[in-house]
Amino acid sequence: MNPLYTKWIFHGEGITKSNEVPDTYRMFRDACFENDDVREPTYNRSLPDYDNLLEEAKTPLYGGCDWTKMSATVALYKLKARHGLSNVGFDELLEVIGGFLPKDHTLPNSLYSTKNVLKEFDLGYEKIHACVNDCCLFWKTKEKDVVCETCGSSRWKVVKHTGEINEVIPAKVLRYFPIKSRFRRMFRNAELAEQLTWHDTNKSQDGMMHHPVDSLAWKSIDNKWPSFVSEPRNLRLGLSSDGFNPFGDFSSRYSCWPVILCTYNFSPTICMSKENLMLTLLIPRPKQPGDDIGVYLQPLIDDLKELWLDGMSVYDAFRNETFNLKALLMWTINDFPAYANLSGYSTKGTKKKGDNRKVNRKRKRSDLNIDGDEDDNDHDDDVDDDGDDPMKLTRRWKKKSIFFELPYWQDL
Numbered sequence: 393m394n395p396l397y398t399k400w401i402f403h404g405e406g407i408t409k410s411n412e413v414p415d416t417y418r419m420f421r422d423a424c425f426e427n428d429d430v431r432e433p434t435y436n437r438s439l440p441d442y443d444n445l446l447e448e449a450k451t452p453l454y455g456g457c458d459w460t461k462m463s464a465t466v467a468l469y470k471l472k473a474r475h476g477l478s479n480v481g482f483d484e485l486l487e488v489i490g491g492f493l494p495k496d497h498t499l500p501n502s503l504y505s506t507k508n509v510l511k512e513f514d515l516g517y518e519k520i521h522a523c524v525n526d527c528c529l530f531w532k533t534k535e536k537d538v539v540c541e542t543c544g545s546s547r548w549k550v551v552k553h554t555g556e557i558n559e560v561i562p563a564k565v566l567r568y569f570p571i572k573s574r575f576r577r578m579f580r581n582a583e584l585a586e587q588l589t590w591h592d593t594n595k596s597q598d599g600m601m602h603h604p605v606d607s608l609a610w611k612s613i614d615n616k617w618p619s620f621v622s623e624p625r626n627l628r629l630g631l632s633s634d635g636f637n638p639f640g641d642f643s644s645r646y647s648c649w650p651v652i653l654c655t656y657n658f659s660p661t662i663c664m665s666k667e668n669l670m671l672t673l674l675i676p677r678p679k680q681p682g683d684d685i686g687v688y689l690q691p692l693i694d695d696l697k698e699l700w701l702d703g704m705s706v707y708d709a710f711r712n713e714t715f716n717l718k719a720l721l722m723w724t725i726n727d728f729p730a731y732a733n734l735s736g737y738s739t740k741g742t743k744k745k746g747d748n749r750k751v752n753r754k755r756k757r758s759d760l761n762i763d764g765d766e767d768d769n770d771h772d773d774d775v776d777d778d779g780d781d782p783m784k785l786t787r788r789w790k791k792k793s794i795f796f797e798l799p800y801w802q803d804l
């Protein structure tokens with residue numbers, strides 16, 4: 393590593409405008425936290441007809457207009473998200489704008505139609521109901537269950553005072569943005585398909601580490617799974633997760649856990665750009681998911697498992713051919729509290745006698761994370777005096793992490 397390289401300009405630092413991250417958060421909030429009481433149609437996992445979709449995207453807003461149906465829809469939806477426009481307000485705005493346009497315009501006439509347009513382009517997500525106590529997802533074999541078989545809680549929201557069950561509003565909802573269709577879409581773009589093999593020909597020549605491709609972990613994978621490595625288009629991924637407060641309100645204790653994948657096949661300049669950081673899961677809840685985060689990771693782990701064992705057929709628009717794409721999750725990137733939740737290894741320690749002042753001072757600072765919400769898991773994580781006692785170290789493992797369901801995880 394070059395110690396003088398402190399501003400990561402070759403890795404995208406300084407390129408992102410400062411207001412882009414909050415906008416993205418607002419987009420998440422707007423797209424995912426409204427209409428919890430509306431049951432949407434099940435997401436269609438089938439491969440879309442890209443040619444028709446591309447034609448659809450090119451459809452002008454009206455004859456002779458530079459805006460397309462897609463660009464106008466996305467621009468208006470972003471506007472709604474950025475300024476917190478209500479659903480009714482958005483419908484009215486579309487009605488007014490539609491009135492200004494020629495009669496043959498293609499602008500959606502309601503929020504519902506707008507979301508349908510976005511879903512056609514895989515910008516949608518799957519809603520999966522979860523047990524209110526985080527025991528399970530109502531998914532796969534449990535898809536039709538109405539009660540959690542572990543704790544007996546209802547799948548639906550229970551009215552607090554009357555105890556009445558509202559069979560329209562789910563108690564808890566996980567949003568999953570399926571990864572396989574998005575990987576397919578990456579390779580449908582010739583420019584991206586070419587960039588996805590950057591790592592294969594750009595290893596460091598000067599002994600410095602410029603990219604994970606120069607790391608020992610990368611080389612270890614090269615040695616252990618040569619058949620995976622023989623196809624440079626196979627994806628190497630990293631997973632990141634942490635809590636944030638989507639409402640940006642310092643008084644709110646609501647926290648949300650996004651799970652993000654990044655693809656290391658790209659060059660350093662673009663592998664961490666926001667376009668290539670892939671939101672895969674949104675775990676909304678009043679508190680953090682804690683050790684139960686594995687329950688929520690299941691849909692993603694299932695897809696990752698399939699992408700390792702069987703792969704999937706993907707069309708490469710740059711080379712004009714179809715090939716079998718596989719993917720491998722290399723590691724997770726977290727702060728210590730999130731690492732504890734994901735791995736099942738406790739990062740919390742016990743306080744040293746006579747050190748309370750120091751601990752309390754540290755706790756005060758760590759109680760507020762960057763978004764202003766309280767981070768319960770930060771407490772006491774800065775103190776560790778278990779030493780080398782093997783029994784104490786063993787007790788630190790609280791669960792078997794779901795990542796071990798990936799056949800290669802134990803060998804990484």
Ligand SMILES: [Zn+2]
Nearest residue numbers: 523527540543
């Ligand atoms: Zn339960």
